[in-house]
Amino acid sequence: MIRVFTEASLPAFYEGISAMDERLQAIVDQYGYPPLWVRPNNFKTLVLTILEQQVSLASAYAAYKRLKDKLGAIAPQAVLRLSDEELRACSFTRQKTGYVRGLAEAILSGAIDLESFAKLPDDEVRRQLKSLKGIGDWTVDIYLLHALQRTDIFPLGDLALVNGMRMVYQNETLSKEEMLQNAEAWRPYRSMATMLFWHYYIKKRNIKILH
Numbered sequence: 001m002i003r004v005f006t007e008a009s010l011p012a013f014y015e016g017i018s019a020m021d022e023r024l025q026a027i028v029d030q031y032g033y034p035p036l037w038v039r040p041n042n043f044k045t046l047v048l049t050i051l052e053q054q055v056s057l058a059s060a061y062a063a064y065k066r067l068k069d070k071l072g073a074i075a076p077q078a079v080l081r082l083s084d085e086e087l088r089a090c091s092f093t094r095q096k097t098g099y100v101r102g103l104a105e106a107i108l109s110g111a112i113d114l115e116s117f118a119k120l121p122d123d124e125v126r127r128q129l130k131s132l133k134g135i136g137d138w139t140v141d142i143y144l145l146h147a148l149q150r151t152d153i154f155p156l157g158d159l160a161l162v163n164g165m166r167m168v169y170q171n172e173t174l175s176k177e178e179m180l181q182n183a184e185a186w187r188p189y190r191s192m193a194t195m196l197f198w199h200y201y202i203k204k205r206n207i208k209i210l211h
Contacts, residue, residue, distance in 0.1 A: 099134030164201030
């Protein structure tokens with residue numbers, strides 16, 4: 001079964017999951033619900049998510065904005081027309097240049113059909129995306145949550161989630177295995193828990209989110 005959230009359904013999901021866990025309820029009591037963190041299911045969203053791998057959100061967005069300023073519309077054909085030097089001028093590393101080119105080629109060849117993902121289960125989306133070089137579990141998790149709005153994503157490769165949980169639990173040594181165990185109680189709405197921990201981390205650290 002494919003479960004998704006919408007702007008309309010999110011408040012009820014947050015209310016339900018926070019009622020199950022006093023720590024999540026404390027986040028809501030202190031900071032309210034998170035903003036609507038969604039992105040379109042398309043090529044440019046995956047490009048941005050690849051750029052976000054292992055760097056700050058600000059750095060990733062700066063590179064994305066340079067690419068957008070250069071191309072206008074970020075599309076597979078347009079990206080493939082750029083030289084390595086032009087992508088480097090947009091702050092793309094050699095590796096991410098290769099990853100984004102590979103993604104663009106897969107979409108143009110029909111090997112990847114992003115529109116079809118809306119009707120595919122999480123595991124199949126994961127299988128298809130991970131077949132591409134440079135796309136691992138973290139990238140897929142973020143795409144499933146932000147672009148496909150799936151309800152049960154728990155991206156343990158995400159530093160903000162890990163740090164946010166450790167802060168909320170007041171346990172700097174909380175292991176990822178323990179986090180996974182705790183998260184079992186939140187199925188099939190772990191995405192809401194994830195976003196609440198992100199919300200807490202962002203508020204506590206006073207992080208500015210760029211759009």
